[in-house]
Amino acid sequence: MKINLVTLGVVLALSSAAPAFADNSTGSISGIASHGSVVTIKNKNTGLSRTFSVSTNEKFHFRQLPTGNYTVSNGEQSFDIVVTVGGTRSIDFTDKVEVLSVVGSRVSPLDLTSVESATVFTAEDIDRLPITKDLTSVALLAPGTTKGDSGFGNLASFGGASVAENGYYINGFDVTNIRKFTSFANLPYDGVSQQQVKTGGYGAEYGRSLGGVVNIVTKRGSNDWEFGGSAYWTPKGLREDRTDNLSKQTDPSPSEKYHVYNSDNTYDYLKYNVYGSGPIIEDKLFFFAMYQWRDDEWNDFNVDRSTRNTDESPLGLFKLDWNITDSQVLEYTYILNDDEYTIHPYTNPEDEYYTGKHGTPADPYSISDSGDIHILSYTGYITDNLTVNALLGRMEFDSSVRNPLEGPGAECPLVYDRRETPTSSQRIGCWGKDSNQYYRYDPEGETESDTRDSIRLGLRYDIGAHSISFGYDKEEFESTKLGREFSGGDYWRWHRGTGSEVRGVVVPEGQDYVRHRTLTEASGKYLVENTAFYLTDEWQVTDDIILRLGIRAEGFENFNSKGESFVKGDTKYAPRLGFSWDVFGEGDKKLFATAGRYYIPISANTNIRGSGIEFSTEEYFLVDSADEDPTTSAPTKLGAKLGETSYNGDENPPHPGSIAAINLEPMHQDEFILGYQQEFDTWTVGVKAIYREIKDGMDDYCGHQAFINYATDNGYNNFDYNSMANCMMMNPGNNVEIAMDLENDGNYQAVSIPASYFDLDKYKRTYTAVEFFWERAFEDNWYLKGSYSYAKSKGNAEGYVNSTLEQDDAGATQDVDHALFQKGADGYLPNDRRHTLKLFGGYNITEEIAVSANILVQSGRPVSCYGYLPLEQYKDELGVDYSGLAGYSASSFFCQGKLGSRGNEGRTPWVKTVDLGVTYKPEWAENLTLRANIKNAFNSQEVTEYTETSEIGSASAPEANPNYLNASNYLTPRRVELSVSYKF
Structure with missing residues (x-):
């Protein structure tokens, strides 16, 4: 039957002053019923049942309900509804109208009780679509989200924020890894019941994010096997x-x-x-x-x-x-x-x-x-x-964590060569170059x-x-x-001069030189x-x-x-x-x-x-290729130093x-x-x-x-x-x-x-x-x-x-x-x-x-031009x-x-x-x-x-x-x- 719009507006406005957001994994049911009546809800899956005695204001509400399928009854009428995360379902028993969804879902996204910008995707919604079943792919369906840089795993950017400014929740628990904010806990995605994507306007119960919030509710058991x-x-x-x-x-x-x-x-x-x-x-x-x-x-x-x-x-x-x-x-x-x-x-x-x-x-x-x-x-x-x-x-x-932490070659210095290929570095020496063993680690430290x-x-x-x-x-x-420190404690990179300056010194064409770095963390x-x-x-x-x-x-x-x-x-x-x-x-x-x-x-x-x-150094030296160690490929003898040593950080x-x-x-x-x-x-x-x-x-x-x-x-x-x-x-x-x-x-x-x-x-x-x-x-x-x-x-x-x-x-x-x-x-x-x-x-x-x-x-996306700082131009003030x-x-x-x-x-x-x-x-x-x-x-x-x-x-x-x-x-x-x- 068609819903009377005037009655419906009153239902939606009076039924609830708020979605149930104190717990980030629940929803609500509310509405209007006659004074003195008793409204009963029952979860069709688990049997959870609650009653509400309606007072003179003729309003009822059931806050913070587990999401799922419910029957709502006043003794004369009953409705089957679905409660979704963060939303409110509203019913008017006084006018005998049909139930209306006021949740941001596919049934009816118009939620008059909410001011948030949020979208809920149920497991059924996600199953219907030809997308990868993961948290980010679903979040990217929401308005205002874009895919971030591939270097961070194509995470979602919300409303212009960086990909490291979002909050991720599972069953109300914040699972964002705040070491760098670019990772979060994973789970078998087929175990997800609903995913709520908040792109703005969220309430005071949410914080610690500038982009958006992704809120997962998992599936749960029921009376049916x-x-x-x-x-x-x-x-x-x-x-x-x-x-x-x-x-x-x-x-x-x-x-x-x-x-x-x-x-x-x-x-x-x-x-x-x-x-x-x-x-x-x-x-x-x-x-x-x-x-x-x-x-x-x-x-x-x-x-x-x-x-x-x-x-x-x-x-x-x-x-x-x-x-x-x-x-x-x-x-x-x-x-x-x-x-x-x-x-x-x-x-x-x-x-x-x-x-x-x-x-x-x-x-x-x-x-x-x-x-x-x-x-x-x-x-x-x-x-x-x-x-x-x-x-x-x-x-x-x-x-x-790498396992094994160190392999063969950890005692050898890290060495690269750009003498023949100035635009790309070739790995040489005895360090663990074939297994990407760039560092050796503190034997007394914890994982x-x-x-x-x-x-x-x-x-x-x-x-x-x-x-x-x-x-x-x-x-x-x-x-x-x-x-950690560099493999073998040192990082060497061979170069061949082109007649240009290196650290303020002209290196003749064909003259070899090395860059030397150290690192202490x-x-x-x-x-x-x-x-x-x-x-x-x-x-x-x-x-x-x-x-x-x-x-x-x-x-x-x-x-x-x-x-x-x-x-x-x-x-x-x-x-x-x-x-x-x-x-x-x-x-x-x-x-x-x-x-x-x-x-x-x-x-x-x-x-x-x-x-x-965190302490690192960088310096340049002239060298002779004849002074290359046959095993490590590091220089055995250094010539004149080019410029001053650069220091970054402190050893204390x-x-x-x-x-x-x-x-x-x-x-x-x-x-x-x-x-x-x-x-x-x-x-x-x-x-x-x-x-x-x-x-x-x-x-x-x-x-x-x-x-x-x-x-x-x-x-x-x-x-x-x-x-x-x-x-x-x-x-x-x-x-x-x-x-x-x-x-x-x-x-x-x-x-x-x-x-x-x-x-x-x-x-x-x-x-x-x-x-x-x-x-x-x-x-x-x-x-x-x-x-x-x-x-x-x-x-x-x-x-x-x-x-x-x-x-x-x-x-x-x-x-x-x-x-x-x-x-x-x-x-x-x-x-x-x-x-x-x-x-x-x-x-x-x-x-x-x-x-x-x-x-x-x-x-x-915008494209820019990046280059080195012209340090000589600003040397006096630097x-x-x-x-x-x-x-x-x-x-x-x-x-x-x-x-x-x-x-x-x-x-x-x-x-x-x-x-x-x-x-x-x-x-x-x-x-x-x-x-x-x-x-x-x-x-x-x-x-x-x-x-x-x-x-x-x-x-x-x-x-x-x-x-x-x-x-x-x-x-x-x-x-x-x-x-x-x-x-x-």
Whole structure:
């Protein structure tokens, strides 16, 4: 029957003042019923039952319900509904209308009770689409998300933020790895029940992210026994070859023929899982268990070596749900991440290049990021109006641990040769070059690992027109660093002079010289503590208007390896405001807006790099090729030294007061959203305007001349800049309060240094966008969903990563290491995509056969020109910073000596991809499902990245890069995934 729009608007407005967000893995049911009636809900899968006695206001609500299928009844009428994560389902028993979904899902995305920008994808939604079943691929379906740089694994960027500024949750527990913010816990994706993607406007219960939030709810057991399994195979025989690209060098050597060599690489992926679920005690205790195996093999062929890589990593999920009573629920989740792959290296015969086949095998080794997750959560429905919840979680993971840690050749120095091939380095000597053994490690240190311990407490109380939520969460994140140095303790690289200068000295053509580097990194354990309180009032101002008034109080503290705090700021307050207006009270038109501030903590990687021991040196010498050791290939005798030695860091840990500004403001962002949605029969359409701006951006500054100048100007002539940390955390463009040993007597005192001494611009990043989005609910055997975004992401820093350098040092990128790196930095940022069109949907041809498609049309990313800093031009003002800056790569916006600007080389081409899928569910085998998905069906292989480095060599002897602006990466070619699923 058709829903009366006037009644429907009242239902939606009065039914709930808020979605149930105190627990990040639940949903709600609410609505209107006659005074004195009793409304009962019952979970159809688990038997969980609750009642609500309706008072004179004729409203009822059931907060923080486990997601799933429910029956709602008032004794006369009953409805079957599905509760999804973060949403509210509304019912009006007084008008005998049909149930309406107000959740961001395919049924009806128009949720008048919510101000958030969020989309929920159920397992059924995801199964229908021809996409890879993983967290990132699903997140990229949401409006406002784009794929980040390939160097970080093509993670999702939300609303112009870097890929290292998102939050990831599983069953309410934050599983983001904050060592660098670029990884998160994995799980068997077939164990996912729902994935919620928040792209903006989220409430005060969420923090520590500037981009978006991905919220996973796993499957759970029920009163029905169910078993099954699935297999997914992407065979190498159904994959097109990747694109090669020739070098632009004039008359290249045989080893420099290709700039990109991919065509001989092969990939064969197979994963399969089994699962079981059911009641341990009917209506009381349930389990869900899934175990997934992999049998992946991929072969990578390079210039003169290759690898065969295998991954048999299992993943596991175990979930227990205990309905202690109808008003108390206890949940336990265990996730196994045995993430480890093995690398089998090979070396080509001498003088054989680009062979496309494996040569002589070397010792294999593995890389492990394995770990475990434990989550325990409790929800108590104390009264009809009071709900409490608590969550405890622990996540333990290895951090890219190599096994064996060291192989043969660890005693030999690292040696490369560029005498015959100046644009590429050849590995020589006795070090473990064939097994990529670049380092040797501290024998007394502990394995690199990360551990997160978290507690969350929440309370919600409904009183009159207000729904009050209060919560507290605390997390401790400990990262263990294993000390290391270069293999054999030294790193040598041979060069041959071209008649140009090296470190200010002309090296004659044909004269050999070497670059020598050393590295010392100490072992240690580093702790990050983050705390937060939040308070939210969801206020039903009128029948048609809901206000959300929230505040989040954040606390951040970082410790060095001695347990000494080096960053502890005052409590930071983040307001979260919003409203939702049912424009005409008819339930089919919604105007909404949000305004909020969001903070992100300092990463554990900053503790390691900023407060630990990291010391390196670089120097150049003339040498004679006759003095090359026949075994190690290192020089046995050094000639004249070229210039001065460059030093980076210190052999002693820095004073904790000198690591970060005392007045350091954690990086935060202000966001404003204004949107409108409307329903037309089976269609829902909307438009939204978004503005985001970074306030008080944060990064490390690695210069020291500014401190010398300040000390000198204030009469401190004994100051030694070596008493400062190698790099200092600060807010660029602000005055810096920091501890300095001005008298060089070991006594540090706090001083305030004007911003002018550093000559740094304010940290800038803005995101402005207009999004159009639409959805046709499934009817007449087809559905369609999509969005179009027009967006601009501008500034002088990308954020917690630097995509150009593929640098994932969150909060410690190169961007503000010195004022020279900011010159030319203003412009459109790497995640800027002006136009993005997304379309996905499906059509049921028959009851057995369905087809689906996923289409992406997107404009390109900005292209820039990078080169070495022209140090001689600024030598007089650089002072002691000259030496340190000489060790940087060609990564400034000086393009072959001339200052350019970010994005001055145009953009990469538009990307257009079409994924197609077909599903067959035969009538003769009711529980069998067969699928074939074709990714990039038309085999588009557009360029996605160019080589943006205009120079090679070194800062003291730069040379034009012949492969500047040569294509370096392409779209992944067409491939086919075949899958089969069966349940019983």
